[in-house]
Amino acid sequence: MTRISTSLKTNVQWLENRFKDNSAQQVRLVMDFVIQGKTRIPACWLWIDGLIDTQMLQQDIFGPLGQHPLPSNEPLWLAVQHRMGVKNGIHVDQLETVFHHVFEGHVLLLLQKESIALSIPLLNSPKRSITEPPGETSIRGSHEGFVESLDTNIALIRRRVLSSNLHIESYLLGEALPVTLKVLYLNDLVNPNMLTSLREKIRKVARQGTILSSGELEQRLEDAPYSIFPTTGNTEKPDKAAAQLLEGRLVLLLDGDPTALYYPHFFIESIMNTEDYASRPYYVSFIRILRAASLFVSILLPAYYISVLEFHKEMIPTALLPKLHEASAKSPFPIVLEVLVMVFMFEIVREAGIRLPKSVGSAVSIVGALILGEVSVDAGIVSAPTIIVVALSAITGFTLTPVADVIALLRIANIVIASLLGLYGVLLLTLGVLYHMISLTSMNEPFMAPFAPLYPNDLRDGLIRFPHQVLRKQPHFLKRWKIRSERNR
């Protein structure tokens, strides 16, 4: 690290060298004077055009400083700051920091014979307004969503968690193109071991290179990065992030990304929704059971269909047999191929529908529905029961959007193994997946809690949600930490 020299010329030379390859960045390095009393002190201003609020720069900084000489009876930095209309400037003493701050939308002021610089945040990058996240819409409750601005996101959380125990730690990830990461937690609730573990991981990640999105960060921080199951929770809703903090979890916000990550994350949360807590417990419990059933139907139904038709024909209901037999006889392809083609077709249509603009996306959906449905049956390419099975499997998968990608992969894996080994293969694969899920952890907490290990009290907010009066406010992992720390005292 290079400390700021008392020689302004040396500092400017260092900065010019660093910026010489950045001509396209519109870096402004302006030599000027600051007048204190009757003394003209050489100064250097540094900023990037387009990244800062130039109107504020003129009105609150250049204007006041240029009108009258600074009083000579005050220390120089104090006099400068008193005169300026912007009061949130910070002092930096490293030239590398100066370099980074310029790219973060700060205006830097370096003075002759001063070994520190004043960094004034005047960022004015384009901002998106706060809107409801499309993936987490709710009927009841807050409709606010995170945006790409870190400050706005923190403000949205702070407004909900009015506690002095809310701690925010800041990290710079990557060296060449550093990105700011903020870790939020409630100091009185968070498990210190979990926090230590996360800090270590972040330090490792910070050295590995630039992180461009929360998705990339999540994969680098996870305990089991090669697993198909995400052990990191994510949300775009500030109310959900605040709720996670109140349970003693760690919330991570990355600059330029509207998705907040949180740890630990349990599998059971895939069938939960923020709105669940705003609705009556009875209907919520019913919906949660429905979502859990949908998980099994979505993953296993096509595999079960193939297994029964290929290997376990005795399981076909007698009344259904003539229709199934007739449909199978009319189709030119094996049943496995039919199902796989339809599943892949569905995934393609879904992908196209998501990526394309809304107006075109709906057209693709209509064409997809026609191809997948009526036309393919009429043409005799696939049988009607296959369409029903694949469609039901796909629709039930939509009820669990947080694990939709996992469901799609497991569905295909089950189809393949069902075509080879029948229900026995499906059973083997299911047991293998369960074994893997039980061995997973999220920041050292078991991923399958409260089922494995069994935390009976946490089951009150599991498949069935109990009324708020009997609902435990914090999950078991937090309680366990409290018991341990009390014993240590």
Place this chain on the structure above:
Amino acid sequence: MHRKRWTMVFLCLVCFIMTGCAEGQELKYVSFISSTGVDKIGPRHFRLWLVPLSIGETGQQENNAAKNRLNSLIIRDGETAFDIERNMIRETKHRVVFTHARAVVVSERMAKEDLGWFVDTWFRDQQPHSRAYLFVTPSSVKDVLIYATWLEPEVSFPLSFGMENIRFVSNYATLDLIDCLKHLHEPPYNAILPMIQTNMSKSPPTVEYRGTAVIRHGKMVGSLNTPETQGLVWLLGLEKGGSLQFQANGKNTAPSVLELGGAE
């Protein structure tokens, strides 16, 4: 740890081989038998009538069903059902599956001479559905299989669905294959089976449930008419509640009605 893992893999493989899961077959390459008929044509020589599940007939008019069924009958002779089936598999490309044959029609001759032995060996081969209904008919087995279809496209359905419907009517004995075998192998080694016969006086001819065959030690020893069946059902305690009308001390007395309560 590695030893345990390899043991698990080995066990999975053993289970895989033992379950025979790799023997999958496309539905379209399998012929499902919807119902079967058995007749005895000589000493230890049987004839098996098989009605395969028809494809493409389910949507047709019922009037043509009987005619079509006549063309779909498979007839094979042999020493045992297992023997006949095995030969049939060899002869045809399609595998014949009996898991959905819900009706087995047995001729009266067959029932009187070899019912127990034939059904027992067949069941041990795990071919017929254990919940299939076994019927005894004094009529021609072929006629029964043909004329049972005039209401439904598949023979098995009207016969088995009919049995399901009359299950709670005390006039009929409604035993399925597994119950029949259980009764034949447990003291006092007696079983009853429903009887069906064709009524050729109607146009088109119909198949009617009429009477009960009494089986003792694996052979049919007699038959009961409908009132007798009702009495037997009541005596066996299969019917609970309701009323029973009977005439005591000859025909001159007025008929009496006995109210039945519970299992008494």
